[in-house]
Amino acid sequence: MSKLLVKANKGHGRVAHVTPQIAGWTYVGFDLHRLKAGASASGKTEDREVCLVFVTGKGSATAGGKDLGLLGERMSPFEGKPWSVYVPEGSDWSVTADTELELAVCSAPGLGGGLPVRVIGPNDLGQEVRGKGTNTRYVTNILPEGKPADSLLVVEVITPGGHTSSYPPHKHDQDNLPTESYLEETYYHRLNPPQGFAFQRVYTDADKNGHRALDEAMAIEDGDVVLVPKGYHPCAACHGYDLYYLNVMAGPKRTWKFHNAPEHEWLMKA
Numbered sequence: 001m002s003k004l005l006v007k008a009n010k011g012h013g014r015v016a017h018v019t020p021q022i023a024g025w026t027y028v029g030f031d032l033h034r035l036k037a038g039a040s041a042s043g044k045t046e047d048r049e050v051c052l053v054f055v056t057g058k059g060s061a062t063a064g065g066k067d068l069g070l071l072g073e074r075m076s077p078f079e080g081k082p083w084s085v086y087v088p089e090g091s092d093w094s095v096t097a098d099t100e101l102e103l104a105v106c107s108a109p110g111l112g113g114g115l116p117v118r119v120i121g122p123n124d125l126g127q128e129v130r131g132k133g134t135n136t137r138y139v140t141n142i143l144p145e146g147k148p149a150d151s152l153l154v155v156e157v158i159t160p161g162g163h164t165s166s167y168p169p170h171k172h173d174q175d176n177l178p179t180e181s182y183l184e185e186t187y188y189h190r191l192n193p194p195q196g197f198a199f200q201r202v203y204t205d206a207d208k209n210g211h212r213a214l215d216e217a218m219a220i221e222d223g224d225v226v227l228v229p230k231g232y233h234p235c236a237a238c239h240g241y242d243l244y245y246l247n248v249m250a251g252p253k254r255t256w257k258f259h260n261a262p263e264h265e266w267l268m269k270a
């Protein structure tokens, strides 16, 4: 199995756990908790900031000593928009599930920004339709660069069955602004219906002999996490199976400046 593919456990509790140490990188962390009603997850952000995303289900949340009440709404990631909570560094948080709950804990370094805890409700989220034809996909911006955070960028995307996304292939692995930013990225994938599969390729440019330093093509199943340390990272959803993913990105500068694969850039104009 690819070293970039993390299989979430099928049961309950913390079912996926990615730290910078585990991923072998510097910035992004991602945990996924699957909780039965009545069960809890909690943490301390320490020197990191966290965005809790209620992927599905409802739960009562506290953060930074505040009772945030009952959050969450949708019971499928393929419907509506999520509830989320921004939790700054140096804070405690906890969530107790009111229904079956899938909670993503997205994290990146705090930079002393002094931001307050903030509930990000569905009505705060911008949505956009990107691409044309079979490259059309539906993007919900949870923590985009225009919204306050120290390092984190969080977005979710639905790719209808038979469509592609993160396509034409792009990368963001050079700290070379204003042309390109360096951002590590995780993909948390869900499929509808769940027995489906999709594909994701993570690859770097070829050298003059056609060799690529990184070239992993992965079959993606429901609940998989993909690590994108560098390179292009397009996705393809198979006919009949819609693909949802939650992206977490972070790097030394909080901006998403990507570079399209030159040989595929013509698709932008087609």
Ligand SMILES: O=C(O)C[C@@H](O)[C@H](O)C(=O)CO
Pocket: 130, 137, 139, 155, 157, 165, 166, 167, 172, 185, 233, 247, 258
């Ligand atoms: O536009 C898309 O299809 C989504 C991607 O941009 C995705 O969020 C990503 O690759 C971010 O680098």
